[in-house]
Amino acid sequence: MLDIQFIRDHAELVAEKSAQKGYKVDILKLLEVDAERRDLLGQVDALRARRNENADKMKGVQGKPDQTIIDEGKQIKIELAERETYLNDVESKFGELMQGVPNVAFDDVPVGGEEDSTEIKQWGEQTTGAEDHLDFATKRDWVDFERGAKVAGAKFYYLKGDLALLENAITQYALDVVTKKGFTFMTVPHMANARISTGTGFAPRSDDQEDQYFIENEDLALIGTAEVSLTGYHADEIIDEDKLPLLYAGLSPCYRKEAGTYGKHARGLFRVHQFNKLEMYAYTTPEQSREMHERILAIEEEIWQNLGIPYHVINIASGDLGAPAAKKYDVEYWSSVDGKYRELTSCSNCTDFQARNLNIRVRRKDGKVEVLHTLNGTAVSLARSLIAVLEHYQTDDGKLRIPTVLQPFMGGRTEI
């Protein structure tokens, strides 16, 4: 969430920026509730001060206090209970309204919807004429969606044989790259509780636009990305400034219901309920985050260039950013089957939005404590990486060539 002080000081800006993201936010209502909350807080504090005064009078005194103190205490207790109940209602209302305010997008984010995202870079050759990845892989018995459906339902699958080995090779390669860039490799919990999920920016259980799988009778959901586990990692912690930036790389399966997305491009491995992903994650000081965002993007580009996959980079428009991000880059690979770019990875600067939700702060050298910044970026999402390789490495004699950088992780084989 945002800093309430920032909202008070920049009400119009927040209203405008929220609208540009497509969020309906009633800032006036929020400020009204905020004022009410502060007023009640003052009343409650005053009552508590009176109660404490009476308790102070008993210091060093044995036995029961005077009847007047008891009577006054009883009266304070009644008033306090009433005011506190009222305050609780107002606080939860306030919390709901705060929750509904998205992060403020940077000024260099294009305003508008999906079609307004701007291309900032192109790399590689826009080839055409490859065989569809699903047909290509199914013929070679590398993927089995039918049995996936039998066991778990539509959009679940088995990877088999050389393609499963190739997935492993891509993971190993990406791991090699990010660890050399200073990211600490981690495996993470595949489930997270509601506080961590919501704080990261994923809708709570009650929301009907649900993308999460929940565990019955537990306060747990399967993670949609390791970003959730990596954001929660430092929840409620204060990190010394000289330890930042902290760089982590989390490998995990990602579980997504993808409800309501069936109209979108969904063939084969492109949109599935479960896929593996290696996620980069950074905790930085507020002044480091913009540079770190560029750094994470550069690592993503390095991976795709070394894999020889043509791509472009887009600066995502405000309406497509989602609540937590202040700025987001997507890397889209060139599909030589569809003749267009398709989403492959993305990286976001969430500034202090997630960190404030989960109470993650930095202690400055001068002792001051403030909310830090978090960023995330995909190193590789495995299902989609496989599609990109399957489309770009088909040989004339029906084999799949192995990208050079992956060969060491495929036992030196050059094709499969």
Added chain:
RNA sequence: GGAGAGAUGUCCGAGUGGUUUAAGGAAACGGUCUUGAAAACCGUCGUGCCGGCAACGGUACCCAGGGUUCGAAUCCCUGUCUCUCCGCCA
């Protein structure tokens, strides 16, 4: 899953109803002393919220949420987590 024990500040740790505004120690930071350092001594040393230009004042927080009481770190209930033992198990 069953039984028992526990959870206090950056860390260790005292505290079973009212001189605790959380003792004491360690670490850290500043200073005195010293050629420099160590030691010693002195001082500073949690977080949030509200008010204030500020100094500062008020308030809350001793795992979390309820309860008892004029008054709760302390008593009661529930939950979470940790440890020990038992069971099960890759």
